[in-house]
Amino acid sequence: MNYFVLNPLDPLIIRSSRPFEAISDAEAAKFPPPSTIAGALRNLHGRTIGIDFNDSNKKEQIEALLDVPVTGPLAVKIPVDQSADKLEQKHILVPKPADAQYFVVDGKSTLIGLQPEKLNDDEGCDLPNDLRPLFLSQDINGKPVSGPKWWSLTDLLDWRTGKSVDFGMIKNNGWTPTKPDIRTHVERDNKTRNSVDGQIFQTTGLTMWQQPDQPQNFPNERVAILAGIKGVVSLQAMNLGGERRLAEVEACSLCPKRPDNLVQEVIKAGGLILTFLTPTIFANGWRPAWLDEGTPPGCEYLKLKLRAAAVDRWQPQSGWDLASNKPRASERMIPAGATYWFEIVEGTATEQEIEKLWMAHLCDDKQHNLNGFGLTLPMAYSWNESNIK
Structure with missing residues (x-):
């Protein structure tokens, strides 16, 4: 498997299944799903080996690309003063596990896990196939809050092995994206230079930067995409997501160990x-x-x-x-x-x-x-x- 860092040069637009009237919000700023990255990498691989996607006689070769395995995508945090070839395991970012919950306890954000729990003889639940219910690993007096949706891979490994991991570590090592990039688009009449009635829509882009600690600071860490393909890729640029926005392509040796x-x-x-x-x-x-x-x-x-x-x-x-x-x-x-x-x-x-x-x-x-x-x-x-x- 050959791994690559895909570095978007503009906020990513990943379409959802919601109508245009409902997409201009923070939830519409989505990380690319695997199929988007698979299609983009297979396209690069096909062009590298000389497939002409506009040639109808190449249909069998194009269909054969579906059998090329692709892995990922994960995210990777890159300090602005560091190149992709010097990245380490700690820079790989993974989605927050569903059994991790954030709470405010005594005015402080706290990380608490869920775990399966054995029921007493006089207790029961309606979960299918005798599945065990999940309960908080400790009793708390607090309210649930939002927190980082991306963790460092090393923090997740520590979490799974029972090592001490707190909210501050997750926030510092993980990824909290900046505000989504919302742009309003209109169609303009080329003759009158006026906008065309009714032809207006918005797009919401995912900004690939780490949210700075202070609002007045500029982010000092950018976030790229880590993915692999079992094939050769020699091109150094690609279109990724909606509006054919550009991303750099850089080969790397970084992968989860x-x-x-x-x-x-x-x-x-x-x-x-x-x-x-x-x-x-x-x-x-x-x-x-x-x-x-x-x-x-x-x-x-x-x-x-x-x-x-x-x-x-x-x-x-x-x-x-x-x-x-x-x-x-x-x-x-x-x-x-x-x-x-x-x-x-x-x-x-x-x-x-x-x-x-x-x-x-x-x-x-x-x-x-x-x-x-x-x-x-x-x-x-x-x-x-x-x-x-």
Whole structure:
């Protein structure tokens, strides 16, 4: 897999499924979904190997690009005085996990996690398939608040291994975007130089900068996109998102590195927690269809039993089919950050199988996996009943 840093030179416009009248707000400033990055990188790869996308005789070659695997996208924070070739693991940004919650306690923002909890004999819930409910890991007297939606990868790894991670660390190391870039557009009559009645609309762009600590300061960190493709790319510029806005393309060696003891820790714990770093699409909504057999895609022997899940509200997903030259049908995505707790069926875990889960794509459909959906971060989680309330 060859990794690249895509550096947008202007705020990114990523279309949503809402009408134009409703898109001019902060929520419309979206990070590119995997399919957008997959299409852009495959386009670069196709042009690099000499495919003419305007030649009708090249249809088979264009369709073959769909089989080229793409991974990501993730975000990467780049200090203004640092080049992409000197980036480290701590600069990789991932979406906030769904089991992490922000609260104000005694006037201070606090990070508190959710965890599966065993019910007492006189308690019950209506969750399907005997799933365990999630409760706050500690009792608090405070109100929920908003916070950074992007974390440093190193902070997420620390969070999953039980190390101390607080709100201040998340804010300093993560990404809080600046205000969205909202622009109003009108159509002008070339003869009269006046605007045409009724021809007005707005676009909302995602500004790829870290929000400064003080309003009067200029941001000192920019944010780019980290993605990989199993193919060659030699071009150094691309169009990305709406309005054909430009982005620089720079090859890099930066990619998420697996912790040295991850495999042994998962086998020892007898369970794992999967955090999806890119949006995910399952055939059965929030529940993976591969759970019917219990074996994740790419594995042969490993059997998993779902015990709990933290999933935010679904998001619409569509796009443009480059091979067929027509819009794609809309789908429902599970937002990035979705977290699933699994128990490993005894006797099915091997080191080779656990290794396959690191940064694997675990959607039900093969094409979704090739497009970069369902990128997974596995970490150990013990289902010893003495560790669960």
